[in-house]
Amino acid sequence: MSYWEIFTWLTVIMLGIGSIVVFMFFVKDIRHILKKFKKGKNEL
Amino acid sequence: MYPLEIIDYIIVIVYLSGMIGVGLWFAKKHTDFEDFFLAGRSLTTPILITTLISTYYGIDVLFGDTQLAFTDGVVAWFGYARPTYAFFLIAALLLAKRLRENDFKSLPDILYFYYGDNARYVGALTSFIYSLPALSLYGFGMLAEVVLGLDPIIGMFVLGGIALVYTLTGGFWAVALTDSIQFVMMCIVIAISFPFAMSFIGGFDSMIELLPESYFDTLGDLNIFLIIIYASTGLSILVEPTFYQRIFAAKSYKNVRNALIIGIFIWGSYDWIITVLAMSAKTAVIQGVLPSSVAPDAALLTIVIAALPAGIVGLFIAGVLSTEMSTLDSYCLVAGGNVSYDIYRPAFKPEVSDKELITVTRYGVLLSWILGFGIATAFQQMLGLWVFLSSILISSTLVPILLGLYIKSFRKPLAGFISSASGLFSTVILNIYIMLKGTFDPSEETYIVTWFGIDFLQEFVMYITVPISLAGFFIGLLIESRGD
Numbered sequence: 001m002s003y004w005e006i007f008t009w010l011t012v013i014m015l016g017i018g019s020i021v022v023f024m025f026f027v028k029d030i031r032h033i034l035k036k037f038k039k040g041k042n043e044l
Numbered sequence: 045m046y047p048l049e050i051i052d053y054i055i056v057i058v059y060l061s062g063m064i065g066v067g068l069w070f071a072k073k074h075t076d077f078e079d080f081f082l083a084g085r086s087l088t089t090p091i092l093i094t095t096l097i098s099t100y101y102g103i104d105v106l107f108g109d110t111q112l113a114f115t116d117g118v119v120a121w122f123g124y125a126r127p128t129y130a131f132f133l134i135a136a137l138l139l140a141k142r143l144r145e146n147d148f149k150s151l152p153d154i155l156y157f158y159y160g161d162n163a164r165y166v167g168a169l170t171s172f173i174y175s176l177p178a179l180s181l182y183g184f185g186m187l188a189e190v191v192l193g194l195d196p197i198i199g200m201f202v203l204g205g206i207a208l209v210y211t212l213t214g215g216f217w218a219v220a221l222t223d224s225i226q227f228v229m230m231c232i233v234i235a236i237s238f239p240f241a242m243s244f245i246g247g248f249d250s251m252i253e254l255l256p257e258s259y260f261d262t263l264g265d266l267n268i269f270l271i272i273i274y275a276s277t278g279l280s281i282l283v284e285p286t287f288y289q290r291i292f293a294a295k296s297y298k299n300v301r302n303a304l305i306i307g308i309f310i311w312g313s314y315d316w317i318i319t320v321l322a323m324s325a326k327t328a329v330i331q332g333v334l335p336s337s338v339a340p341d342a343a344l345l346t347i348v349i350a351a352l353p354a355g356i357v358g359l360f361i362a363g364v365l366s367t368e369m370s371t372l373d374s375y376c377l378v379a380g381g382n383v384s385y386d387i388y389r390p391a392f393k394p395e396v397s398d399k400e401l402i403t404v405t406r407y408g409v410l411l412s413w414i415l416g417f418g419i420a421t422a423f424q425q426m427l428g429l430w431v432f433l434s435s436i437l438i439s440s441t442l443v444p445i446l447l448g449l450y451i452k453s454f455r456k457p458l459a460g461f462i463s464s465a466s467g468l469f470s471t472v473i474l475n476i477y478i479m480l481k482g483t484f485d486p487s488e489e490t491y492i493v494t495w496f497g498i499d500f501l502q503e504f505v506m507y508i509t510v511p512i513s514l515a516g517f518f519i520g521l522l523i524e525s526r527g528d
Contacts, residue, residue: 001248002248002249002252004118004248004252004260005248005249007316008238008248008316008317008320011312011313011316011317012235012238012239012313012317014309014310014313015231015234015235015310015313015314015317016231016232016235016236018231018306018309018310018313019227019228019231019232019235019310020228020232022090022093022094022227022228022306022310023090023094023224023227023228025089025090026090026091026093026094026224028090029088029090029091030091030221030224033086
């Protein structure tokens with residue numbers, strides 16, 4: 001396996017897993033924000 | 045048109061319906077302008093990462109950058125994409141902190157704060173022009189024609205119309221939320237595409253064996269001058285209106301800094317994988333498994349659709365649509381804000397209520413979409429148009445904003461106004477001159493004019509107009525200091 005290929009697989013893992021992890025944190029935050037939206041704007 | 049299965053169409057339709065649903069959910073939930081335009085300044089790091097990445101990467105990156113990778117190899121990443129990360133880092137560590145020191149709402153707001161109304165109006169005009177979604181709509185037309193077999197005008201109208209609906213109804217919350225869904229889709233489909241593309245061409249080693257050695261040369265065949273020109277296009281991030289909007293919408297400076305630093309790794313990975321995918325398309329052409337007629341800017345689309353199984357192709361198309369929708373919605377919203385907050389409010393109704401400001405912003409969003417649609421259907425040279433729009437923004441705002449942010453004694457109204465106005469007018473005049481007097485070079489996809497035996501490309505305009513803007517700034521300073 002060449003260095004190019006190893007580097008590419010690392011970026012695939014970083015992009016795939018990284019984006020899922022970021023999205024999971026996003027879901028956690030947005031649930032909190034949407035709950036506040038339902039309760040009323042002033043709490044934001 | 046590429047052959048698609050029913051499951052692919054279902055995935056695309058579900059995705060598009062979901063985007064409209066998000067916009068409608070937020071439709072009546074805004075109570076003030078700051079909430080509508082900046083999501084109440086409450087964006088956290090994960091939301092900022094997703095909205096920054098999905099907004100800044102449209103299909104111009106997906107297809108434009110891969111065009112260079114298809115024809116030249118890894119230089120597309122090392123020479124073109126990589127230097128822009130340095131500008132992101134500068135923005136994260138130096139610029140964002142300054143921008144958060146005051147409660148700015150828009151880019152022209154900064155010009156007003158440092159230089160007064162005249163500079164604000166010039167900034168609002170250039171930001172509005174730059175934010176017209178002509179390129180995104182053109183991209184939708186191209187996608188609709190190539191992928192779905194639709195007439196480009198219908199594609200622009202339908203796909204662009206969906207992004208318009210959720211932006212009009214849901215404001216920045218809808219934009220941020222849809223951006224986040226679009227972010228994960230565009231990243232996952234690109235990551236998944238790599239192993240399928242490798243399997244399609246017989247592994248990574250086939251690429252190394254078949255492609256010319258220059259494809260793996262980090263500087264390729266491009267001369268250093270061209271690489272500097274490419275790299276300097278990253279300057280635009282320092283005055284990017286949608287980027288500024290996200291900085292202002294963040295909960296705090298730390299959220300912006302962390303989002304940008306994490307984002308650089310995701311941007312870098314995304315750019316590298318699309319570079320490799322485009323190179324694998326070139327390999328497939330050499331192998332004869334893809335036709336030699338593949339256009340360089342369609343290379344990525346061609347190899348991915350050929351390599352992916354049914355169902356995942358639908359996800360990929362939804363991911364590509366995501367890439368463009370997340371760009372279009374953000375620019376339309378910024379343009380709408382320029383009309384309402386930066387022009388209508390100060391010029392016509394300083395005591396305007398938040399409710400009316402939101403309504404005018406929606407009219408501004410609609411106006412920008414209609415103008416963008418008109419331009420996208422009337423012009424053929426989209427690359428030239430993009431160069432024109434970018435050079436207008438950079439030439440009229442880079443100098444006054446950066447000098448105003450960092451040097452207190454330079455905050456003189458005349459300096460800011462002359463700088464922004466001279467940058468704007470010199471850019472317009474030079475671009476018109478080059479387009480009228482120059483010749484269009486299809487291989488470079490740009491207008492070229494010859495001055496003193498040297499070929500001057502349309503892309504080089506800002507190397508004249510930014511110094512003009514700088515000179516204008518100091519002339520203004522000089523006049524003000526004499527007046528004092």
